[in-house]
Amino acid sequence: MEGEEGSSATPNVKKRIFKRICVFCGSRAGYKSTFGDAALELGKLLVKRKINLVYGGGSVGLMGLISQTVFNGGCHVLGVIPKALLPHEISGETMGEVKEVADMHQRKAEMAKHADAFIAIPGGYGTMEELLEVITWSQLGIHDKPVGLLNVDGYYNSLLALFDKGVEEGFIEDSARHIVIIANTADELIKKMEVHKKNEHEPVHDKVAPGQSWEVNQLLESNVGSSKI
Template structure:
């Protein structure tokens, strides 16, 4: 299995985010789950990649040319794909991955997981999308998603398709048990 992880190019201001990324990376490697991610060696991106590699796992990075220097491309990966832009990055990651997981991060992390989730709603793929809720990081976002649902902008079945987990075993269990809802607009 290959899981695409979207996460911060910084580590945040609480060491719990680094610790949780390391634990998830170790879990991936031990359970023969390959990591597909943004290709940087900085922030949580580098943290999870290093943890997978340190435990004998495979890591596939996808980085746009113009971010290769800014995000300091990780050169010790199983394979690094250098692409032209963010659109190509996301398409490449989506084609490689069996599931998508967002660890803590900023606007880019949200944009990436929301695009994957939107594609799932529209039926472009039937892969699970998850929020890894380290230290309750995504609680406020979940409240917003609930507000979207109660306000009539998001059908409950599409809100419920977004997996929430705060530990590696629960995450893997929920990814493996995932059943996509009926496609939107069918």
């Protein structure tokens, strides 16, 4: 798809701000149909905008819904999954390319390395942990990629209230509170993230160590330039 960037026959591809977005989401579907609807909506929007998907590699729950939607829509899907989780998160045919890794740490590093931005939709502990890690990495200056939160039916209201409490009690800088880009619909969220990316020369928060050479940063950036996804 890289060779199509300048083709007049593919104007939507040319306008892409994000080539690949990493989506954190649950390996379960949840009890509300709105969670599945949101995964499908986001998947269809990625296809419409010719954005490839990076995700946790599962074939069940919201992971399965979004990966199947993006793959069936003709975009590339990269799933990254630790070998130990293969029996738990894969119970059927997986979509696209699946990369097996040794552990959870390598999984997150690989997903981050191949993504231009991150979006979290409803999920459990794993989803929240992945979200919090990329927020922390942004705060530290390890990456400058947009971090979006699709707050379906107010699922993340309590977590956002905890962030506000952290600011109130002096544990989170007020500027760092704005690292997370929040919206209730996929379309609104992608548009907000695109604006954020266009204005990245105007940082919304002070990085802890913006000039340092982070080992993780080197890992994130390695081989990204050679990727043809």
